[in-house]
Amino acid sequence: MSKADLDKLVAQFPSAIVSTHSNCGDDTAVIRSETLLSVMRWLKGSLGFDFLVDLTAVDFLGRDPRFEVVYHLRSMQSGSRLRIKVPVACSEDGPNPAVDSVISIWPAANWQEREVWDMFGIKFTGHPDLRRVLMYEEFVGHPLRKDYPKEKRQPLIRRDYSME
């Protein structure tokens, strides 16, 4: 259904596309992160993808680029869907990776970008209020990264059983 939209995207931004794939009506385009805002603005303005269904990220630890930010788009007029993936590089022990915020295009991205920052430590440049949204402010690190220790807990309060 949205294969036509994918083809239009490839024709419009040939240099932005890293790869595409389509399977069973499920269309995905992997694009370069520096072209994100212009591609997204064009997708909303020209193809009518007015609904940001989901914004999330994946950590491929050991791969370069390590992260991938995933945008699920839907057009309320035509009903077609499109998935945009943006690879984000991150060096070991380096600064937090960053991609452009899409709040200026879909205001609904606000809390979803905060959640991705909270869970994966990916910064969104241009976000007006990039705070943690699920974890508490005292929490150190980003728990959905694959190198976060599974057993590591950061309690705010505990009973001291040694006193009993």
Place this chain on the structure above:
Amino acid sequence: MAENYTSTLESALNWARKYSLFSYPFVTACCGMEYMATAASKYDIARFGAEFPRFSPRQADLLFVVGTITEKQAPALHRIWVQMAEPKYVVAFGVCASTGGFYQNYNTVPGCDQIVPVDVYIPGCPPRPEQVLDGLILLQKKIQEGTTWVQRRDRGEKHGGEWVTPRPRQPGHLPIIS
């Protein structure tokens, strides 16, 4: 003779306490459904003198921790326990409240006894109302015998309870009362 008198008085007091429990349900998860079933007419927790859920901790003496407790909620749970009327009792309702259940991750407290002193653990995911009533009867037995945590603390058998805050609190968050 005097000793005999005080122990008899204590026994009568405990008898009165165990049949007039005012519960505070700290409901966070799906166990709340079974809590409601226990309170409703078919299982009727009123038969055991505990029919009155008070939704203010200051009017309650029995804390039902019903459901998963996250690390972010833990200071709020402790504060509610501190605000409750003495003598107070705590029941861990379901496996999540008892041990953390099947959650073994960065955000779930492995059992609410890490936060508040628990008298009775009710296992089950979620427990059936019969189990809850069984746990309540066990709590009543402990109250009559004077073996709940608060009663033992009042007799000097337990330390008054110390809480530690492993991570420094940041401004803008609720302070810990301990």
